[in-house]
Amino acid sequence: MARIVVLTVPSPQSWIIVNALVQRFGPVTILAEEREAKLDLIRKRMRRQGPVAVMGQIGFVLFQKLLGRRAQRRIDEIIAQYDIDPNPNLACEIMPVTSVNSMACRAALAMLKPDVVLVVGTRIIGRKTLDGITAPVVNFHSGINPKYRGQAGGYWALAMGDAANAGVTVHLVDEGVDTGAVLYQERFQATKADNFLTYFFIQAAVARPLAVKAVEDALAGRLKPLKVDLPSQQFYHPTLWFYLWTAWTKGVW
Numbered sequence: 272m273a274r275i276v277v278l279t280v281p282s283p284q285s286w287i288i289v290n291a292l293v294q295r296f297g298p299v300t301i302l303a304e305e306r307e308a309k310l311d312l313i314r315k316r317m318r319r320q321g322p323v324a325v326m327g328q329i330g331f332v333l334f335q336k337l338l339g340r341r342a343q344r345r346i347d348e349i350i351a352q353y354d355i356d357p358n359p360n361l362a363c364e365i366m367p368v369t370s371v372n373s374m375a376c377r378a379a380l381a382m383l384k385p386d387v388v389l390v391v392g393t394r395i396i397g398r399k400t401l402d403g404i405t406a407p408v409v410n411f412h413s414g415i416n417p418k419y420r421g422q423a424g425g426y427w428a429l430a431m432g433d434a435a436n437a438g439v440t441v442h443l444v445d446e447g448v449d450t451g452a453v454l455y456q457e458r459f460q461a462t463k464a465d466n467f468l469t470y471f472f473i474q475a476a477v478a479r480p481l482a483v484k485a486v487e488d489a490l491a492g493r494l495k496p497l498k499v500d501l502p503s504q505q506f507y508h509p510t511l512w513f514y515l516w517t518a519w520t521k522g523v524w
Contacts (some may be wrong), residue, residue: 277300284475287356298362305370346469389409389410395447411451417502429470
């Protein structure tokens with residue numbers, strides 16, 4: 272029986288993909304990473320992006336609570352439309368780890384000896400962890416690489432007026448930020464009822480067959496990177512003022 276391990280910070284979106292894997296392959300093992308402490312995350316972003324951008328991002332995070340109220344009906348529609356399951360799967364073994372780069376995570380991977388590892392929404396995986404994995408490691412990214420690397424790639428494509436590149440990517444993992452070789456991509460279409468929060472549910476839904484195919488191909492030894500002729504750029508969370516301006520001027524929520 273194939274040994275499939277998923278590295279993830281558990282969320283409705285990650286469970287949508289995990290449940291698709293379980294439907295195809297049976298229960299998988301999940302190494303569940305803790306969310307990074309907010310203060311640590313803020314400090315890192317301050318060093319990388321500066322205080323003005325980070326304060327704007329904090330404002331946007333708070334604003335998402337209002338978006339959540341508006342989004343719930345649309346999320347329910349997406350769940351029904353795509354027949355997706357965002358709920359935890361009790362058949363899966365879940366092993367908590369503080370970080371994908373922790374000794375505990377590396378020890379768990381060594382013990383499990385996976386045939387394939389799927390990554391969904393974790394920290395950037397460092398060289399020590401990657402060197403300890405002999406199986407293929409593939410990542411689900413909510414954007415079209417390399418043009419929309421980083422965070423919220425689907426939103427950024429729409430915000431940039433580039434709806435043709437609003438989509439998802441499954442790619443091999445290296446030490447960069449979504450810089451590994453592209454394996455599969457799929458686009459999605461947003462409606463006027465969608466916003467920043469609902470995009471992720473649509474993206475997880477359209478990514479399910481890509482994730483299943485990636486695992487199938489990895490187990491069969493037939494992973495083949497694609498050549499994607501797009502510029503490369505990394506994105507971060509939007510600031511509150513950028514988000515509101517784009518919503519007002521372009522209707523992209």
